[in-house]
Amino acid sequence: MDQSELSVRGYDRLAKVYRGLEFCLFGNSLYRARVALVDQLPVTGRALVLGDGTGQVLQQLCLTQPNCQITTVDQSEQMLRRQRRRVERVGASDRVMFVQTDARTFPVPTDKYDLxxxxxILDCFTESELADCLPRFLAGLRPQGMFYFVDFVWPKTRWRRRQAAAYQWLMHxxxxxxxxxxxxRLVDLECVLAGQNLVTLHSADRLHPMTSCRILKVGWDSGMSD
Ligand SMILES: C[S@@+](CC[C@H](N)C(=O)[O-])C[C@H]1O[C@@H](n2cnc3c(N)ncnc32)[C@H](O)[C@@H]1O
Structure with a gap:
């Protein structure tokens, strides 16, 4: 079985227990990080959501962006099933398209999305995959488009880094x-982001020492970072 098949089967299997496992390790911290800045997003017409698992960000987006057309891409049928349920629950099925495929090969249309x-999900990719895929994902954004990023990052202080290293070892x-x-080990996503042409508009980095939630925009013009 190749790596892609292993990954699909693995996430299909994990879908049922994913939230429980997460809660045991992190309590509500990852949920809080995930949705920390959803309310700060400007009105969005079209969004592309990658690897949203059980669909917590997707659900929140459906609620806060009532006119947004959303394409959600995930490789796992079982994860997508959970996303679909959440979307149905908030009455947004008519504006969400579910795509079951590998995001690494998903042909992202250029200049199409606002978000x-x-x-x-980026921590599921290798550095070389990120070097190839992230610019392609970002090219899907229109000029004023936003990138909503949430992921694990290496903490700044030494003892927090040691603690993070232990968690990351276990999770990997x-x-x-x-x-x-x-x-x-955890790819240095700070470094990966720094290599893109991105400006941070908002960030919520203190909800948990190992996570970061940011709203970024393509371009070097001045942001309004907090
Ligand atoms: C670690 S989980 C994160 C789920 C969710 N976004 C969250 O905040 O917990 C990764 C998710 O991305 C999906 N995924 C991983 N690699 C993928 C790929 N190459 N293409 C599409 N989906 C992928 C998995 O199926 C899973 O739903």
Whole structure:
């Protein structure tokens, strides 16, 4: 079985227990990080959501962006099923398109979206995959488009980094076992983001020392970072 199949099967299997596992390890912290800045997003016409798992950001987006047309891409049928349920619950089925495919090969139309969402999915990719895919995902944004980023990042202080290293070791072992995750440690996503042409407009980095939630915009013009 190749890595992609392992990953799909793994996330299909994990879908049922994903939230419970997360709660055992992190309580509500990851949920809070995920939705921390959804309310701050400007009115959005079209959004592309990548790897949203059980659909917590998607649901929140449906509620806060009542006119937004959303394409949600996930490789896992079981995760998409959970997303669909959430979308139905908030009465937004008519404006969400569900695409079951590998985001790494999803042909992102250029200049189409006002919003790109990636919550805890970029850490599933290797550095070389990110170097190839992230610019392609970002090219899907229109000139004023926003990138809603949520993921694990390395904390700044030394003892927090040690604590994060232990958590990350555990999580990487677990996801390697369950989904064939090729990474052995957390990719430095700060560094990956710094290599893109992005400006931070809002950030919520203090909800948990290992997570970051940001609204970014393509372009070097001055932001209004907090
Ligand atoms: C670690 S989970 C994160 C789920 C959710 N975004 C969250 O905040 O918890 C990764 C999600 O991305 C999906 N995923 C991982 N690699 C993918 C890929 N190459 N293409 C599409 N979906 C992928 C998985 O199926 C899963 O739903």
């Amino acid at each position: 790109l969402v990636a919550a805890f 072992r677990f996801f390697r076992w369950q989904t064939g995750l090729p990474n052995r």
